[in-house]
Amino acid sequence: MDIFKFGGASVKDAEGVKNLFNIINTRKENLIIVVSAMGKMTDALEAVCNAYFHRAGETAEALERVKAFHRGIVRELFGTGGNKVEKQVEDLLQTLEDMTKEEPSLSYDYEYDRLICFGELLSTTIVAAYLERQGRKAKWVDIRKCLITDANYRNAGVNLELSARMCRQAFTFQDTFMYVTQGFIAGTTTNQTTTLGREGSDYTAALLANLLDAEEVTIWKDVPGIMNADPKLFEDAEVIAKMSYKEAIELSNCGAKVIHPKTIKPLQNKGIPLFVRSFLYPESHGSVIRELDERLNLPPIFIDKGNQLLLTLTPRDFSFIAEEKLSGIFATLAKYRMRLNLMQTSAISFSFCIDLHEAVFRQFIEELHDEYEVLYNKNVRLLTIRHYTDDAIARMTEGKKILVEQRSRLTARFVAEE
Ligand code: ASP
Numbered sequence: 001m002d003i004f005k006f007g008g009a010s011v012k013d014a015e016g017v018k019n020l021f022n023i024i025n026t027r028k029e030n031l032i033i034v035v036s037a038m039g040k041m042t043d044a045l046e047a048v049c050n051a052y053f054h055r056a057g058e059t060a061e062a063l064e065r066v067k068a069f070h071r072g073i074v075r076e077l078f079g080t081g082g083n084k085v086e087k088q089v090e091d092l093l094q095t096l097e098d099m100t101k102e103e104p105s106l107s108y109d110y111e112y113d114r115l116i117c118f119g120e121l122l123s124t125t126i127v128a129a130y131l132e133r134q135g136r137k138a139k140w141v142d143i144r145k146c147l148i149t150d151a152n153y154r155n156a157g158v159n160l161e162l163s164a165r166m167c168r169q170a171f172t173f174q175d176t177f178m179y180v181t182q183g184f185i186a187g188t189t190t191n192q193t194t195t196l197g198r199e200g201s202d203y204t205a206a207l208l209a210n211l212l213d214a215e216e217v218t219i220w221k222d223v224p225g226i227m228n229a230d231p232k233l234f235e236d237a238e239v240i241a242k243m244s245y246k247e248a249i250e251l252s253n254c255g256a257k258v259i260h261p262k263t264i265k266p267l268q269n270k271g272i273p274l275f276v277r278s279f280l281y282p283e284s285h286g287s288v289i290r291e292l293d294e295r296l297n298l299p300p301i302f303i304d305k306g307n308q309l310l311l312t313l314t315p316r317d318f319s320f321i322a323e324e325k326l327s328g329i330f331a332t333l334a335k336y337r338m339r340l341n342l343m344q345t346s347a348i349s350f351s352f353c354i355d356l357h358e359a360v361f362r363q364f365i366e367e368l369h370d371e372y373e374v375l376y377n378k379n380v381r382l383l384t385i386r387h388y389t390d391d392a393i394a395r396m397t398e399g400k401k402i403l404v405e406q407r408s409r410l411t412a413r414f415v416a417e418e
Pocket residue numbers: 007008036037042043119183184197198199200201202
């Protein structure tokens with residue numbers, strides 16, 4: 001059994017759904033198709049959620065965008081005239097609208113998950129109906145009933161044991177050899193909807209593969225595979241045909257956007273290969289991430305991560321930066337759920353780079369302020385070059401003001417001013 005994951009860009013319009021059908025139509029083996037919300041519908045639903053929760057008064061307009069978008073696609077794919085899918089989509093849209101008429105609870109995260117899930121419920125309903133109409137019936141599964149999580153809304157933790165049991169009951173392949181289900185969303189034991197974090201449907205595909213012992217996972221994307229640089233920035237960017245799980249984890253940890261960071265581990269644990277291929281050129285091979293024995297000669301890989309905050313802390317009492325000081329700083333970072341992307345210590349100062357979260361960073365600095373003099377720089381990027389060469393470094397850092405520099409055997413990293 002294989003798993004195919006189609007992201008929002010692959011089903012952003014009626015053409016995308018037809019293209020999805022063409023890709024799966026050649027398949028003969030058992031298959032689970034994991035689909036995200038269409039196009040930018042998760043963002044559109046976020047707008048609905050914000051308007052609703054903060055009673056901003058624009059809920060109806062925001063909702064209208066979600067409705068018009070899906071109705072347009074249904075019309076293009078199925079025409080008009082009271083077909084079954086039209087009714088299913090209208091029912092979902094009505095349920096969503098009804099929810100926004102209720103008084104919101106006090107928890108934003110809870111409300112977010114129960115509204116945002118409609119993106120995936122709608123996309124999978126439309127995709128399943130289209131496949132059926134084209135003569136390739138796939139069974140629609142509500143993943144919220146089988147991917148079971150805790151109630152940590154918007155970033156739920158998966159209960160692997162329970163999910164394995166429920167998934168094996170749902171995906172039996174007894175009466176069908178193809179399923180369509182939702183990425184990104186999940187559910188609690190008490191039937192509340194949860195989500196796995198933005199861009200989480202890669203992770204869903206990996207989890208299902210792990211729990212159901214799939215042979216392989218393919219993520220269909222709008223890029224030709226895993227590339228050594230952003231082709232928008234470097235026109236000679238090339239596809240990397242294969243890499244190890246370890247390399248993929250390092251890359252996504254450095255900020256490479258191809259795959260969601262949580263995706264690799266469930267696959268690595270079971271030795272399941274992950275293919276990244278282009279839905280625009282489905283005949284080309286793309287990239288594969290798998291266990292590799294041989295040492296690969298990889299080209300330099302360039303990663304440019306923006307939206308960073310560089311901080312330097314110097315103890316006010318002029319004491320050295322020693323272990324107790326560091327453990328206090330780390331505790332504060334953990335408390336604010338800050339992700340440390342790079343750090344450097346000197347005798348009397350500690351510099352580090354974190355993702356910039358406008359909403360919390362002032363409070364974070366406030367907390368450190370009693371003990372440390374805090375300097376920070378908001379307009380910085382974190383540049384990483386894996387498998388660096390002198391030329392590659394020169395190319396990436398040329399003309400930029402470098403504030404921090406760090407090199408290990410395989411990785412060179414720079415904090416550069418914008
Ligand atoms: N639809 C969700 C998002 O846009 C999940 C995903 O696309 O992976 O974040």
